[in-house]
Amino acid sequence: MSKNKDWLASAGSNTKLCHSGYEPTDYFGFVNPPVVHASTVLFPSARAMETRSQPYTYGTRGTPTTDALCRAIDELEGSAGTILVPSGLAAITVPFLAFLSAGDHALIVDSVYSPCRHFCNTMLTRLGVEVEYYDPEIGDGIETLIRSNTRLVHTEAPGSNTMEMQDIRTISAIAHRHGCVVTMDNTWATPLYFKPLDHGVDISIHAATKYPSGHSDILLGTVSANAEHWERLKEANITLGICGAPDDSYQILRGLRTMGLRLDHHYRSALAVARWLEARKDVARVLHPALESFPGHEIWKRDFKGASGVFSFLLPASSPDKIRPKAHAFLDALQLFGLGWSWGGYESLAVQVNLDDRTIRKGPVDAAVIRLQIGLEDVEDIMADLERGFAAASVV
Structure with a gap:
């Protein structure tokens, strides 16, 4: 028999x-x-099988392992229910398919995770959904874009790679007045630093691949819904036949136990590196919401409890044709930083960001956008490695 856990709330x-x-x-x-x-779950009788009068009926509909993770996520999110999917991208696409139909109009933030944009521009458009991108800093101006057939507003804060902040509560309130579902990719902050459902969001999306995993070896997504939207999300997930694997769920649940301690280290280290970069003459600008100089800092300070280890900076170039060579020289000189996609693991990573798919918030023409994931290494070693990159870039 389980213990009473009312105290956990x-x-x-x-x-x-x-x-x-x-x-x-x-x-x-x-x-x-x-x-x-x-996969198979046995029933004690034909009647029990007919009525499905037992907690588990088939592997795709949950196991004690996957349910344990869903309960943990619900506790963190304050959600009515959570589904598990095989990746962070699936965590975006499943709710889109759940709440959008042919003829609907969807508003998607322009600073969205790039694979999400690809899904919208290809599959979602092919299914008859009209997609429109909006400025991440639009605030209450979102109302001017909502149409009679607008059904979903997708948000992400901070924005992918360029870190724009969104006024989530304002956007959610306006969207709800027009009957729209509000979804949010909250992977960067995790529920520890921002709780989307507390700010009016209906569907909270996370790539558990990142900080919940923490070790760069698991792919998993979580989608958590409020009570009003939970049943429809759950039904769509069952209909699509998408589910999280038990081994991956176990590993994510295990990673959650230390996520708070890891995130705190990422937060402090990344902010220290960001401040160090901001003081350098060979950096044009640092894109980190926790910096007082960042345009969205006041929103971050008001709504968020912390920051993770991911941010970007602009590496200036003397001419457009020098941007790529300069970025490559910087990245190739790094020894501690790995050059790889994803983030949220224990190791530091660096990548040159490609913003060519943006329609509103396009990339700079005089600088490379370098995204950093500050890992759990000693800050002094991280800075020493970045110095190697700057030294190499200075001669290009």
């Missing part, structure tokens, strides 16, 4: 991370839930 974030989805009394006292591998 008022507990601190690290306590919730340690104890959410944690029911050792259900598993003979073992601290972590077992990994249940299942």
